[in-house]
Amino acid sequence: MGLMGKLKYAAGALLLCALLLAPAGAEALTKVSLQLQWVHQAQFAGFYLAQDLGLYRKAGLEVEIRPGGPGIEPLSELATLRCDFALSWLSEALVMRSKGVDLVNLAQLVQRSALMLVVFNDSGIRTVKDLDGRRVGLWQRQFAAPPRALFAKLGISVNEVSQNVSMAPFLQRAVDAATAMLYNEYHQLYQAGVDRDEITIFDFAEQGMNFPEDGLYTLEDTWRDRPEVCKAFVRASLEGWRRAFVEQELALASVMKRVNAANLASNPAHQRWMLKSMKDLYTHRVGTVLMGQLSPYDLLQVNRVLVAQGFIPEPIEAKGFVAEAWRQP
Amino acid sequence: MSSEGLKPRWLRLRARFVIFVLSGVAVVAAAMAMVSHLEASHALLNSSQEQLLDLASSQAAELARRLEKVSAPARNLAVTLEVVGVASEEMANELVSQNLVANPRVYGMALALAPYSFSPDRRVFSSYAYRSPQGLKVTDLNSPAYDYPSQNWYLVPALLGRGVWSEPYFDEGGGNILMSTYSAPMVKKGKVLGVVTADVDLGYLGREVRSLAVTEGGYAFLITHQGNFLAGPRDELVMRQSIFSLAEELNNPKLRQLGRRMIRGASGVVKIKDPISKRDAWLAYAPVKGVGWSFGVVAPEDAVLAPVNDLTRHQVYFALGGLAIMGIVVLIMVVGLTKPVKMLTHGAKRLAGGDLLCRVTGIRPGDEVGELAHTFNTMATDLHAHVEELKRKKQELEDSLHRIELLENIQNTLSKFVPTSVKARIDEAPEAPDLNKRETDVSVLFLDVAGYTKMSEQVNGEDMNFLIERYFSSFLDDIYQNHGDINETAGDGLMIIFQDDDPVQHAINAVNTALAVGSKVAKVNQELAGRFQPVSINIGVNSGTALVGSSRFEGIAGTRWTFTASGSVTNNAARIGALATEGKIFIGPETAKRVGDRFELTSIGPQRLKNVAEAIEVFQVLGVKGA
Known part of the structure; x- marks a missing residue:
């Protein structure tokens, strides 16, 4: 390495130090x-x-x-x-x-929306309508809004069971259907030994409920x-x-x-x-x-x-609510 | 000898022998060891698989028994309360505390009633007793934030209407331990009144499972009905990994299949690639009945097979020792065999080197090698005799050759003095040459150097000899080419006899010779011009029948043979030659008749010759016709 190379090296090291120290000190x-x-x-x-x-x-x-x-x-x-x-x-x-x-x-x-309902294939449930009268585990509050809206749209009535973070009630067949997120509970089922082809999913985004x-x-x-x-x-x-x-x-x-x-x-x-x-x-x-x-x-x-669903009395307008802070200047 | 194009062997006999014998023995030994190893392994694996499965089953049963001791009090209490009901909080507290005290394996017990079942204005009603580090504590689970009716330990049995073991969980409110809860519902007329629960400390259970001595390098593990590790070879697996997440991380579908069999309550033994140690291992699994968990034990194959491997190792040692001894024995034998062979080889080399007196000694007779040595010695003796004989014959041959050489020398020397015709006769019949005179048709040529006598006076003897040799050797070749026999040399002249089966041919040969000599002389004259006076050669040729053969002259010194043609033809030839002057070539009438159509001739008229009665016509040769 020549002298210039060494200098460059030293300069680089200094710059790196400066970058590391600057936020703490200067700015x-x-x-x-x-x-x-x-x-x-x-x-x-x-x-x-x-x-x-x-x-x-x-x-x-x-x-x-x-x-x-x-x-x-x-x-x-x-x-x-x-x-x-x-x-x-x-x-x-x-x-x-x-x-x-x-x-x-x-x-x-x-x-x-990653929200979905899962059912076991052997439960005989093929469509969302088949959930009529069945036990369905639902997360409470606004998480329940899309399924409730869907059930209302389809004119069915399910036996709602308050669902917590665990999929155990579903796995132990205490409920016929359970709420799941694609990125979390759906895969937890897989990691609990349930094969993908053993269950059917009802994807809310596909049911016209893309929240x-x-x-x-x-x-x-x-x-x-x-x-x-x-x-x-x-x-x-x-x-x-x-x-x-x-x-x-x-x-x-x-x-x-x-x-x-x-x-x-x-x-x-x-x-x-x-x-x-x-x-x-x-x-x-x-x-x-x-x-x-x-x-x-x-x-x-x-x-x-x-x-x-009666969660809000009237729609919220985009104006004042949507601040597009993500837009590049 | 690679004369047949064979590849030479790359090992000597000794090495080859040892290697072949030892490798043969080694193969047999290895095959035997392998067979015994395989059979023993097979037997051992079978028995240890059974043993492993027994171990898994018995441990699973033991675990089920212990958990039964935890679940039984809850179930009993639930059944009791189904009948008698819950009267007050005090009663509830007392019941759970008493049961907890009576059942040391239970960590905590709870009684929780269905919402609004105690009274229509009270949603929750519960009592919980547990073992805190400070001793037994009694409390309730009524906090709205906790909301026990939505907890799985309440929810699942209440929904299913039967007793259920929960998935393990960390109880952060109580002793901060990993626990699992058994919940027994109280059901009356199909309606769930509430649940009674009993907790078990899984930390303690896990430690027990881990401490289970299985095999060296092996371990035991416990998974829940969801495949989660409750206890295992590594702490960080517990509650973080399930057998399925491990299978996913390792991308190992077989492990997933195994997990599915396990959580369905099956039992069995499988061979796996242990994900922990990455070694081949055997895994036995059995369900923990009543709970839905599964117990597994893993034993590394090499640990299972350790006795067989020891046995095989010993066998290998013995085999190696045996091979070493065998090697020595074989070596001794081979040395005994190859030593005489080496001696024989050495003897053969000496023999080849010419030492015919060499004999191989010290090889005991009686076997094949002994016979070979005897044969060798006999052969050497015979060879010696043969060679001696050969030597003698060779000496004789050499002597003969020497004589022949001498004779050849003599012949060569003599032939210079023997005319070709004589040689031809001797060659025809060397034993008894017919040297008697025969009447033969010949041409005789006489050649005379004109003025020889005068010249010999003018030049000194040395120069004279030089000139003669110079001229004579110049046309000697022509004479031989034309098959002439030089018969006489007489100072300045030559007599040459030409013979041929064809009477015309020898006449032509004679004239050709005469012409050639004439032109040669002219050439030499030119070469020597200035130094010596030119010489002219006069030639006379005559043809006819003469007596050709040897003439014997008896003298005082001995007998001398000479070969010549005698008769009038010869005499006439000499006289015709004497007529010629200035290098002219004269021929007799007979010759002229024979060669007339070949050469340009001119008659010089009939001449009278000495001692000849009639004059004969003499012709001068001018040259070759048409030349």
Whole structure:
């Protein structure tokens, strides 16, 4: 190596040091927090990767990612100013807004509903209509809105059983059908020894009930007062997701790091499946370029069902609710 | 000898012998060892498979018995309460505490009534007693956040109407332990009144399972009806992995199939590639009856087969030892065989080197090699005799050859002095050459160097000899080419006899010779011009019948034979030659008649010759006709 080479090397090392030290010293980072919907899992891989790859830092942010869990409602955390940003389903956000919480949708992340009902083939249930009079495990609150709307549309009446996080009642045949997410419970069944061809799924998106799920929300005040921070956060997060879809193993490592630290009962195979599913759900319809866009049709559809089910008295308009913080300037 | 194009062997006899014998023995030994190894392995595997399955079954049964001791109190209490009902919270608390105290294997017990079944204005009613680190505690599970009617331990048995073991879970409220709960529903007239539960500490159970000594390097494990590990070879598997997630991670469909058989309550033994140790192993599994779990034991194949492997190893050692001894024996034998062969080879080499007196000694007679040595020695003796004989004959041959050589030398030397005609006669019959005179038709040529006498006075003797040799040797070749026999040399002249079966031919030969000599002389004259006076050669030829053969001259010194043609033809030839001057060629009438159509002749008219009565016509040869 020549002298120039050595100099270049030294310069590179210095630059690296400077980059590492600069955020701590020279430029103060803006501290923000994100409330997740659930415990650490690949459903949030993009946020982890944005943090681990320093994308937030580069955007001038220091982000605290707070895991959720039973009893933690992200939008309530947001409403009570305990976090700056929160992840939530669109339906949940619309209900909250109709209750008077001034929150805005910064970006719609999951474009396609992952919600489904599962039944065992040997139960004799072939169509959704066959669920008439059967025990159906349903998650409560707005998670129940799409199935209830569907049952109402089909004119059937099911024996609703309040479903918790476990698929045990379904596996032990205590219920005939259960609610599942494509990226989570559906695969948990597989990991409980149920083969794919032993069950039938009723996919709500395919039943005309595509409720967009995970979206990023903040309060109107925050969006008005600090739009640049909101935009920086959303864009860095989306960049994290784009990287996660390309470098899945890297993203998986970020996920497992948090899963293991939290001593959660999960395994890499499951998280890998989840990440793969998230890619399909995020890029459905919009690809990777328009990631974040909220389809007006979906908004209309969710409003309709929520009004019909009595969750909200009247539809929420896009104006004032949809803040397209994801758009590139 | 590779004379037949055979490839040479790359090993000597000794090495070959040892290798062949030893490899043969080794193959037999290996085959025997393998057969015994396979049979023993097979037998051992069969018996250990049975043993392994027995172990799995007995452990599963033992586990089922222990869990039965946990579930029985709950079931009994539920049945009792189905009849008597629950009167008060105090009664509920007392019942669960008493049952807990009476059943040391139970970690905690709960009584939970169906919503609004205790009273229409009270949704939840429950009592829970458990063993805390501080001792037995009694509490309730009525918190709205917990909402027990939606918990699986309540929900599932209530929906199914029968007792159910829950999936294991971490109880974070109580002792922070991994537990599983048995729930027995209280059912009256088809209506669920509530459930009674009993918890078991799975941490303790897991430790027991792990401590189960199976085989060296083996382990036991327990999975739930969902395939989740309750206890296993590694702690991090417990509650994180199921046998199915492991199969997915390892991309091992066989493992998944095994898991499905296990959670369906089957039992059996399978050979697997152990995902933990990555070794071949045997896995036996049996259901934990009444709970729906499955118990498995894994034994690495090499541990199972350790005794067989030991046996085989010993066999191999013995075989190797035997082979070594065998090798020594074979070597001794082969050395005994090859040593005489080496001696014979050495002897043969010496023999080939010419030492015919060499004999091979020290080889004991009586066997094939002894015979060979005897044959060799006899052969050497015979060979010696033959060679001696040959030598003698060779000497004789050499002597004869020497004589022949001498004779040839003599012949060569003599032939220079013997005319060709004589040689021809001797060659015809060397034993007894017919040298007697015969009447033969010949041409006789006389050649005379003109002025020889005068010239010999003018030049000195040395130069004279040089000239004679120079001229004479110049036309000697022509004479021989034309089959002439030089008969006489007389200082300045030559007599040459030409013979042929065809009387015309020898006449032509004679004239040709004369012409050739004439032109040769002219050439030599030209070469020597300036140094010596030119020489002219006069020639006379005559043909006819003469007496040709040897003439014997008896003298004082001995007898001398000479070969010549005598008669008038010869005399006339000499006289015709004497007529010729200035290098002319004269021929007699007979010759002229024979060669007239070949040569340009001109008559010089009839001449009178000495001692000849009649004049004869003499012709001069001018040259070849048409030349």
